Structures are given as structure tokens and as C-alpha cells.
Amino acid sequence: MPGSGKTILSQQYVFSNATVERPALFLSTVTEPVDKVIRYGQSLDFFDAAAIRDRRVIYEDLGVLLTRNGIGGISPDIAGEVLDAIDRFLKELRPGILVIDSFQAFHAFARDENQFRLFLHGLIRRLTASATTAIWNAPYNNEQAQEVAEFAAADGVVSLDIQRRGGRELRVLQVLKLRGSPFLSGEHAYRISTSGIDVFPRLADHQDRSPYELSGERVATGVPALDKMLGEGYWEGSSTMICGPSGVGKTLMGMHFILQGARTGQPGILATFQETPGQLGRIATGFGWSVDEPGVHILSRSVVDMYIDQWVYELLDLIDKTGARRIVIDSLVDLMVTAGDVVRFREWMYSLIQRCARRGISLMMIVEVPELFQLRRISEQGVSHLSDNVILLQYVQDGARLTRAVTVLKTRAARHEPVAHRYEISDRGLELGEQIALER
Numbered sequence: 422m423p424g425s426g427k428t429i430l431s432q433q434y435v436f437s438n439a440t441v442e443r444p445a446l447f448l449s450t451v452t453e454p455v456d457k458v459i460r461y462g463q464s465l466d467f468f469d470a471a472a473i474r475d476r477r478v479i480y481e482d483l484g485v486l487l488t489r490n491g492i493g494g495i496s497p498d499i500a501g502e503v504l505d506a507i508d509r510f511l512k513e514l515r516p517g518i519l520v521i522d523s524f525q526a527f528h529a530f531a532r533d534e535n536q537f538r539l540f541l542h543g544l545i546r547r548l549t550a551s552a553t554t555a556i557w558n559a560p561y562n563n564e565q566a567q568e569v570a571e572f573a574a575a576d577g578v579v580s581l582d583i584q585r586r587g588g589r590e591l592r593v594l595q596v597l598k599l600r601g602s603p604f605l606s607g608e609h610a611y612r613i614s615t616s617g618i619d620v621f622p623r624l625a626d627h628q629d630r631s632p633y634e635l636s637g638e639r640v641a642t643g644v645p646a647l648d649k650m651l652g653e654g655y656w657e658g659s660s661t662m663i664c665g666p667s668g669v670g671k672t673l674m675g676m677h678f679i680l681q682g683a684r685t686g687q688p689g690i691l692a693t694f695q696e697t698p699g700q701l702g703r704i705a706t707g708f709g710w711s712v713d714e715p716g717v718h719i720l721s722r723s724v725v726d727m728y729i730d731q732w733v734y735e736l737l738d739l740i741d742k743t744g745a746r747r748i749v750i751d752s753l754v755d756l757m758v759t760a761g762d763v764v765r766f767r768e769w770m771y772s773l774i775q776r777c778a779r780r781g782i783s784l785m786m787i788v789e790v791p792e793l794f795q796l797r798r799i800s801e802q803g804v805s806h807l808s809d810n811v812i813l814l815q816y817v818q819d820g821a822r823l824t825r826a827v828t829v830l831k832t833r834a835a836r837h838e839p840v841a842h843r844y845e846i847s848d849r850g851l852e853l854g855e856q857i858a859l860e861r
Contacts, residue, residue: 425581425592426613427558428458429465431520433617434556436467439477443517446510447480450526455482458522466616479514483507483521491530492540503527504543511551519548524557524571538570545574566597576600581611586761589726594620610728621730623765626772633779640687640747640783643677646853647812650829650838655810657746658781659833660774662753662805664788665814669825670846671787672696674814675749676705676712677850678785682747683716687783689747690739692720694755708850718743729759729769737776745782752787753804767804774807809833817843817857826857 432447439445449455459480462468472478486502493501510516531537548555557571563580566572578598584591593608611620636657641648648654655661663671672695679689691712693701698712698719705712712719720739722732739745750756753770760766777784786808805811811831816823826841843854 430618431556445478445518446516447520449482451484452523455480487530492527519553520556522558525559610730624733624772625768636781641681643681644851652835658778659809660784661810662786662808663812669814687746688716688743690718690745691749693751694724724755727759747783749785
């Protein structure tokens with residue numbers, strides 16, 4: 422659709438690949454004059470005025486020829502002025518890349534469909550003979566793409582779209598066709614900035630059946646009594662879900678986990694959408710801790726206008742940079758809302774968990790649930806099925822007083838104590854107490 426970035430993407434490709442020997446030729450039709458294309462192009466970081474001066478990138482305008490005589494050509498033997506001009510450019514300039522912006526104009530200036538098809542056939546013959554890579558920009562939607570002749574003739578079709586999801590806009594790129602080549606299907610988020618178009622391929626990994634080493638080590642939670650309930654802690658590289666209502670201590674348990682790792686030589690990342698680094702620092706100071714100690718890394722982002730795949734690649738880059746062995750995500754509910762689609766979110770979570778498991782990274786995911794007492798379900802999206810461990814934090818009524826209880830619901834490939842323990846939040850963090858009987 423208009424404004425989706427077609428012209429920007431084609432110019433970005435042009436400036437990245439044009440050479441003096443095989444320059445890039447950008448042909449405008451009647452949508453925008455050349456001077457306007459260049460004027461707005463100059464605001465982009467990849468625009469290189471030197472490439473225009475040394476004729477690596479060449480702009481030409483077909484608008485005058487189109488408005489004067491249309492696409493011409495009344496038979497296969499009579500090409501018309503537009504094809505003659507393109508033929509002359511191909512022979513004189515020998516471009517490696519040819520951009521036509523917008524290709525839809527050729528439809529508008531054709532007398533009928535038969536004349537357009539003759540024009541299209543002649544154009545493809547010339548491009549094939551000159552070994553030129555051609556990019557045709559056009560404001561078509563996916564339904565039109567199934568009807569017009571140029572989509573059948575094209576070797577590749579890339580769709581740029583702007584979708585509305587709730588009150589948000591999401592830009593998505595989709596490869597609809599790529600003749601003779603594999604490609605990653607589905608919708609991929611992208612953004613437009615002065616750097617051009619940045620694409621974030623959707624995280625959707627197929628099952629990797631290649632062998633990898635499973636660690637036999639256990640990692641401490643930072644709460645000694647909880648380690649005992651788990652049977653000496655979590656398996657290294659396992660995924661853990663921490664579930665509970667607001668204020669019950671979920672974030673605090675995540676901080677225990679990250680700080681314990683930092684003290685034992687396992688760098689960690691606390692990825693949060695709830696608190697800023699300053700707010701986390703204040704929380705940590707209240708317990709005599711510091712989030713500034715070596716091995717602790719904070720990834721704090723707002724959910725406003727956030728793309729889930731852009732965020733995950735930022736997380737993966739930070740893992741590579743820091744060598745992180747532990748990750749806490751606070752919270753999954755924010756990512757569920759950002760994903761906007763149940764199936765998409767489950768694919769995304771499966772892929773992230775598998776990537777962490779294969780690299781031996783211990784992943785903790787925090788989920789807030791609405792019920793304060795007697796929880797009946799802990800994950801609306803079935804993420805608990807993907808988790809190796811599930812820890813439930815909840816409130817228990819003790820007369821007029823509310824107390825907190827923790828229960829280990831699940832530990833995959835390990836024994837655990839499936840009982841509820843009272844716990845308190847003291848100036849040292851979480852401290853477990855005696856077993857407690859929960860009311861039905």
C-alpha cells in the first residue's frame with residue numbers, strides 16, 4: 422500500500438549493490454518525478470551523492486514518454502517509445518540493476534490488456550538478454566497479485582503491508598514467491614527509519630534433531646530452601662515458569678536467580694517490561710543488593726510500539742555480547758499482548774526455549790495470573806507445557822492476615838516436593854518457612 426516503503430527498499434538495494442561496471446538505473450514513471458525521488462532519498466543515511474556523480478546510480482524519468490504516447494506497441498514487431506528508451510538504456514549503460522517505480526503506470530497507459538501483455542513480454546525479453554536484475558514497484562494488494570500478469574511473470578514477489586492490530590500499527594514483509602529458491606515463509610516485522618528498512622525475521626524454528634550436549638549440572642535458585650524443594654535446584658539449560666498474582670514476589674524471585682548466577686560466575690540478563698533500571702536498582706538496594714555488580718545485565722524496554730521479533734533479536738544479541746547463562750523475562754503477559762496472536766506466540770516461545778536449551782542457558786519466565794487465591798489455571802497460552810519447571814506463588818488467608826505460599830508444581834526429569842511452603846519477604850529477600858495446608 423502507499424507509504425509502506427517500496428521506494429525506500431528499492432533505493433536501499435540500489436545503493437548497496439551498484440558498481441561502476443554494473444550501475445543501477447532507477448526509472449520513475451508518473452507516480453513521482455525524479456527530482457522528488459532524489460530529494461526525499463537524500464534524507465536517508467544510505468543515500469550516496471558520490472554514487473550519482475560517478476554514475477554508479479542513475480535516475481531517469483519515463484513520465485514524458487508515457488503521457489505522450491502511452492506504452493506504444495501495436496504488435497510484437499513495433500515496440501513503442503517506452504520500450505525503445507529502455508532498450509537504449511540497457512545497451513548504453515549496461516545496468517546490473519533496473520528499478521521501475523511505479524510499474525502499475527504501464528497498466529494505466531495501455532489501451533487494453535492485450536497491449537500490456539505484449540509490452541510485458543518485450544520488456545522481459547530485453548531484461549533477460551541483458552542479465553539485469555529488475556525491481557518493479559507497484560501499489561498492489563495480495564488479492565490483485567493473483568490477477569495481474571506481471572506477478573506471474575516475476576521470479577520473486579515481496580509484499581509490504583501495514584496492519585492494524587487494536588490501536589497499533591504493524592509493518593509486515595512477506596515473501597510470496599521466489600522462483601527456484603527456498604525462503605522463510607510467514608509475516609516478518611520491519612521498521613522504516615533514516616537507515617532505511619530494518620527487517621526482523623519471525624522467530625519460528627523447526628525442530629532441530631541434531632544432537633547437542635545436555636548438562637548434568639544443577640543451578641541454584643538463590644533461595645536455599647527452594648533448591649531443596651526442587652532437588653538441588655534447576656537443571657542447567659532448563660526453562661522455568663514462575664506464576665502468581667500481583668505483589669506476591671515473582672520479580673524478587675527472578676532477581677534472586679540472576680544475582681545468584683552472577684556470584685557464581687554465570688552472567689545473567691533481567692529482561693523487564695515492568696521496571697526501569699533505576700526502579701530495579703531501588704528494589705535491589707532495599708534488600709542490600711546491587712544490579713550494578715559484574716555479571717548482571719538489564720534489558721528494560723517499553724511495550725509501547727514494540728515488535729516481539731525486534732525485541733528477541735535484541736535479546737539474542739545481548740546474550741552473545743555478555744555470554745549470559747541465565748535469563749529472566751518479566752513478564753510473559755507483556756509479550757503475549759505484543760504478539761497479538763495465540764499461534765504466533767506459541768511458535769515464538771517454542772523457538773526461544775529451544776534456542777536457550779541448546780546453548781545451555783537457563784531461562785526463567787514470569788507470568789502474572791489474575792486469581793489471588795486457589796488458582797485454577799496458570800497459563801492461557803499453554804506455555805506451561807513447554808516449561809521444564811513450574812513454580813506457583815500464591816496468597817493464603819490466615820484469619821485476618823494474608824500469608825504467601827510457594828509450591829513446586831512441576832520439575833521435568835527430576836523429583837520434587839509437591840507441597841506448599843509458607844514464605845516471607847524480609848530484608849534479605851525470600852525466606853521459606855514451614856509447610857502449609859492449602860484450603861480447597
